[in-house]
Amino acid sequence: MTGTNPLRPEALRLTVDPSVFPFRTTEELPPVEGRIGQERAVEAMEFGLRITSPGFNIFMAGASGTGKSTYARQLVAEVALGQPAPDDWCYVHNFEEADHPLILRLPPGRATVFARDLEQLVNDLKDSIPRAFDSEDYERQRNEIVKTVHERQQQAFAELERAAGERGFALKSTSTGFVTAPVVGGQMVSPEDYENLDDASKRLIDARRQQLQEVMADTIRRVRGVERAAREQLAQLESGVALFAAKPLLDELRGDYRDFPAVLRYLDQIQEDVVQNLSDFRQTEDKPAAVNLLGARVGGVPDLSRYRVNVIVANGGTDGAPVVFETNPTYYNLFGSMEYRGEFGMMTTDFTMVKGGSLHRANGGYLILQVVDMFTDATAWLALKRALKTGEVRIENIGQQFRLVPTATLKPEPMPLQVKVVMIGSPMHYLLLQHYDEDFRKLFKIKADFDVETDSSPGRIAQYAAFVGSVCRQGNLRHFDREAVARVIEFSCRLAEDQNKLSTRFNDISELIYEASTVATLDGAVNVGARHVDAALREKIDRSNRLEERVQEFIARGVILVDTEGEVIGQVNGVAVLDLGDHRFGKPSRITATAGLGRAGIVNIDRESRLSGRIHSKGVLTLGGYLLGKFARRQPLALSATLGFEQLYDEVEGDSASGAELCCLLSAIGQIPLRQGLAMTGSVNQRGEIQPVGGVNEKIEGFFQVCKARGFRGDQGVIIPSRNVANLMLREELVDAVRAGQFQVYAVDTIGQAMETLSGVRFGEEDPGGAFEPGTVCHQVETGFRDLAERMARFGRELAGPSDSELRSAAPSPAKPPGEPGLPPGPEDGDRPPEKPPASTR
Incomplete structure (x- = not known):
């Protein structure tokens, strides 16, 4: 059979040899040092934390689960520990303007002492003056x-x-x-x-x-x-x-x-x-205060609260600079607030009711925020930028301007601000802020970019093993033996979707470590073995794959139409990836194409029904470019073709099925049957080169499950781009099926190789004269185009009726004068070429 040879089982997943580890269990390993694979981000963080110039705040950009928050707390705490504790801050009464409380700055711990001193002063005055x-x-x-x-x-x-x-x-x-x-x-x-x-x-x-x-x-x-x-x-x-x-x-x-x-x-x-x-x-005797009809105090003990000290920041006993992680950065949580009490039917306040916020506590130190939490309150973000630009933090009642009935309020003296803000978010958050917020570029000049993967060198693998041991010690878990560590590293490669990379999504790795330890504990094992890691992975999938099982059930019952045997013209199996957040799986779908007379070109059914995303629409347009470059150099193309996914009713996005769509289209034009026991994934460009796609493991496993449920025939498999071979980390069950000859995975570089694998027919190349070798895919497709063009031209002539020259030739000829030679007979009507060539199409 013509086509590409299937991949060997050894190429389908990376298998880590446990003998490379020089330990018996992770209990023997020292704690992991630093952040694995994040040298660039660590260097940026350390630089950003040590530069004191204004505007050099830090944005930590990275995917979820890469340990940004944990690392931010650890590194910032380490840096802050070597810095002096900042001063205390307190508000006192302004005897000249009571609604403008004064702020006082004192060394660490002195504000609390000052408050006690003034309290004692008032008590002494109440005794000494009388x-x-x-x-x-x-x-x-x-x-x-x-x-x-x-x-x-x-x-x-x-x-x-x-x-x-x-x-x-x-x-x-x-x-x-x-x-x-x-x-x-x-x-x-x-x-x-x-x-x-x-x-x-x-x-x-x-x-x-x-x-x-x-x-x-x-x-x-x-x-x-x-x-x-x-x-x-x-x-x-x-x-x-x-x-x-x-x-x-x-x-x-x-x-x-x-x-x-x-x-x-x-x-x-x-x-x-x-x-x-x-x-x-x-006054020497304490008299109870009377209360009037409005609830206000009348008479009684004199109010001496104006001599109190309202301490809003107390850094006494603090080791190093403060580190504040604000999990709910609303305006009032960040900037403080003023509380109120009712008097004479009105809400009043004084300086003793002023409360500081996270910015006050973080002053002289570090404030850590999540960008998602920050943007739940737009006023908080605007006020934070203003505070960073002006270098002062004000306590204001932002609701005062929206009140219908005015209330007494204060304007406390602003506190000078010197804080380093560390904001944590995704790369998309950083990109949006860079493009749409001018102040952001001026205020957050340091970017710490956290990668989602790192190389799988021996040194990195050793760090990974140490990380497993550190998690076990921190969580008081059972330690892993070397076989279990090998399984964890293989799982990391699966997360990275690369045999040469390790994932840095350590939240997912830590979850697996905890779950495998629990399985080992229930099993009564002293240490975690490979079987416990495998069991934890299976149970994790079982907890989340209800929808996947339902899809497989529908395919098995014939509700979702997917063929896994035989040959069909204009039909091929594509595979999409459904992402549920905690679980991803491949869902096979039937792709069909039809071709006939007309000049409509390639009609994308999903696009016409507004179910096609922009990337998918671009992929379909690329198919027309390939056909023009391959088959329209010697003749114009006259084609009306339709292309679509069957039984898909949500938006179709992505171009990973464009290779399968092109094969389906070539099959429909050239009337070439395609093997239904194969599925295909991979995008294609106008030159016919197959390009890599994402989710290749889930796509292969999705079609594998369908074939397994229906019974293996030995000729089933999946065609993938050759550039995706390094991304393969397939389940051992699938690798065993390949090893047994029940299932195959084919890697192709061009659409020609894909067509040869799907059809069993040689693709064919142009000879020096521009013609394709008979019997090849290209020759059949070219023949299909020529046949469509000729039938289109013939149909056009039939609609237009006979031409003037044809009518004259059909009329009786006058008698020829003697000696005049006769004209040769004209061609048959059906063989007469049109006076004008038909208009070309894509």
């Missing part, structure tokens, strides 16, 4: 001031009473002040008696009353001046007493915090506020 005002000296000085005021008041009132008597008036003291009444004959004149006086007496009394009122006004002014002076003296006395009690306490704190100018300024403000609000400290 005691100072209870002293005999204070009472004596106060009494002297009060006595002096009283004496001067009495003297002024005596002078006023004497002036009233001289003017014939008497003074009466009432609750509202002094009342004057005229005196006549030693008796006070009542209002009724006053009306009975003559006019001269009334004028005299009124004149004297006017004089007395001026004297009274002057006296009252002097008395008020005396009282005002006394109040000032009392205030000075109280201030002096308060300073006498408070200043030593504050001076002691000033000595403790003499190296912090901001703290000293704050202590000066406290001293001034204490003096101005002595009544808050002179």
Whole structure:
């Protein structure tokens, strides 16, 4: 039979020889060092963590399961451990602008101490100030001031009473002040008696009353001046007493915090506020606060919370720089928030209710974020970029601008920000941010690119074995023997889809290690063996392959039409890969093609029904390019052909079936039967070269399962691109079937080799004259094109009717004059070539 020889069983999977390992079990191996196969990413990470210039934040790009998050925590923690702990930060009351709390910076651990110091200061002031005002000296000085005021008041009132008597008036003291009444004959004149006086007496009394009122006004002014002076003296006395009690306490704190100018300024403000609000400290008894109808506190113990310290970052006892891994990076979790309480029907807040966020805790250190989590809150991403650009972090209530009813809020002083942000995401995330976010390029200048595979050199294999041992030690698992380690490495090659590569998706490797250890434990084995790894892999597949089994059942029952024997024109088996997330499998599908008269070219049924993706549509268009280059150099192509996947009702994407589609199309045009016991995968270019595709293992195994269910015939198999041979890591069951001659895998480089394998007919090449050798695939296809073109031309003539020349030739000829030679007979109508060649098509 003409075609490509099948691959040998040894080429179908990499088998690791356990004897290459110099250990009996992984318990003998040292812990793995570094990240296996991620030297490029590790170098980028180490450089990015040590550069301190603004904008050199890090984006870790890599596929899921490559250990980015784990490595980020480990490496960042190691680097941070060698750095000093950053300062503490706290908010205090702003005595000048209460709605703008001040932020203070203190060495690590000092903010908490400062908060305790101020709490103790308030307690000491509440004790020392009342005691100072209870002293005999204070009472004596106060009494002297009060006595002096009283004496001067009495003297002024005596002078006023004497002036009233001289003017014939008497003074009466009432609750509202002094009342004057005229005196006549030693008796006070009542209002009724006053009306009975003559006019001269009334004028005299009124004149004297006017004089007395001026004297009274002057006296009252002097008395008020005396009282005002006394109040000032009392205030000075109280201030002096308060300073006498408070200043030593504050001076002691000033000595403790003499190296912090901001703290000293704050202590000066406290001293001034204490003096101005002595009544808050002179209350000696705690009275319960009343509550009004609106729920607000009225009276009771004075509110001294303005002297508290709100510590938002405390790095005391911290070894090295902080490392914060924020798993829920919402705006408020990153930037902090302000809590509220209800008062008088309104929501109010103060500086003690300001809460810091992850950026505050990570200041002076490192903040690790997942990009997927970050973009669940658009405001958080915008605010993070703003904070990194401005170098400060602000605590703001972003909901305030959307409220219908305004509430009291604060504008805390921003905290200077110096943080290294490490963002973790996929390569697609990085690409999108690079293209669509200008700020991203300026803020994340370091890319740590994590690969999904590495070479399978002896050194790498030794590292892999050490990794297995490390996972066993960390998880307190049973250790693996050398045969089990060999199975793990083979599984890694399967994940990488390459016999020469190892996968760096260590999450999947770790899952297998845990599951195999559990199987060994249930089996009562001391160590994990190869059979336990195999059992764990089988059970992992069994947990996820329900849909695959259902598809195989439908094929076995004939619900999904797939032929595995015989020969059919214009029909071939293709294989698609279905990815369920935790499981991938191959699903065979029938590809059919038809060819007939017309100039429509190749009609992609899936595209016309809007089920074809862009890549698949491109692959179908490539088929037309191949046909033009191969068969349209000597004659135009007149063709109407249809091509489609049978029983596929979802979108068809990818060009991995374009090789099978071209074989199917050539079969339909040249009427060449194709073997149905073979399936094919591989894309094709316009030159007829078969190109590599993905998922080759799943595709082969998918068709293998169909053939196994129906019974092997010895002539079944799968055609794959030669460039995919290195990607083969097939299951041992399939390799055993190949070894037994029940199933074959063919590798081809060109569409010609594929057609020879499918049809058993030699493909054929052009001779120097451009003709194809009879009996070959190309000759049959060219013949098919020529036949279609001729029939198309004949059909066109029949539709158009006879031409003018044909009508003239068909009319009776006039008698020939003697001696005139006759014309030779013309060709038959059916043999007459058209006057114009038919229009060419693809």
